Amino acid sequence: MIERLHTSDCMSKIVKHNGVAYLCGQVGAGTSVADQTKDCLARVDALLTEAGSDREHILQAIIWLSDMADFADMNAVWDAWVPEGHAPARACGEAKLARDVLKVEIIVTAAIKEKH
Numbered sequence: 681m682i683e684r685l686h687t688s689d690c691m692s693k694i695v696k697h698n699g700v701a702y703l704c705g706q707v708g709a710g711t712s713v714a715d716q717t718k719d720c721l722a723r724v725d726a727l728l729t730e731a732g733s734d735r736e737h738i739l740q741a742i743i744w745l746s747d748m749a750d751f752a753d754m755n756a757v758w759d760a761w762v763p764e765g766h767a768p769a770r771a772c773g774e775a776k777l778a779r780d781v782l783k784v785e786i787i788v789t790a791a792i793k794e795k796h
Contacts, residue, residue, distance in 0.1 A: 681697070682695065682696070682697045683695070683696040683697070684696075685730065685731070692704065693727060694727055694731045696731060696732075699791060699792050699794075700739070700789060700790070700791060700792065701727075701728070701731035701732070701789070701790045701791075701792050702789050703724065703728070703731070703787065703788045703790070704787070705744075705785045705786065705787045706720045706721075706723045706724050706727070706785065706786050706787075706788075707720055707777070707778075707782050707784065707785050708720035708721075708722075708723065708784065712753070712783075713745070713750035713753045713754050713783040713784055714753045714754070714757050716783050717753075717754045717757040717784050717786075718757055720786050721757065721758070721761045721786070724786060727788075728788070728790055731790065732793055733790040733791060733792050733793055734793065735761070735762065735766065736763050736766045737790045737791040737792070737793055738762075738766070738768040738789070738790045739768055739769065739789050739790055739791055740770065740788070740789045741768050741769075741770045741771075741786060741788050741789075742770070742771050742772075742787040743758070743770065743771070743773075743784065743785070743786050743787075744772075744773060744774070744775040744777060744784065744786075745774050745775075745783065745784055746775070746776065746777050746782060746783050747774065748773075748774045750783055750784070751772065754772075754783075754784055755772075768788075
């Protein structure tokens with residue numbers, strides 16, 4: 681069964697299927713890539729919780745930066761956010777994002793925690 685949460689005409693914020701949660705791309709507020717990354721990851725945390733998952737269950741992350749020159753600043757925030765020993769498979773590349781003010785977008789896929 682496929683469950684879609686917060687669905688609009690063009691997308692769902694969360695899609696759950698076969699024990700996996702797929703989150704739509706998240707962006708954040710702020711002027712620096714560090715601020716946007718922190719806000720973006722807070723949004724990821726909220727969606728993971730709603731989906732029945734958490735940081736330790738992330739399987740994959742895809743990160744888009746508007747400028748790869750921001751990689752180190754984004755990565756410093758990312759490294760502090762990911763629990764030690766739970767780094768997901770990850771890709772990071774440069775892309776033109778939906779709005780000129782955006783510096784980072786993160787797409788996450790996570791396993792849903794098993795209920796005991």
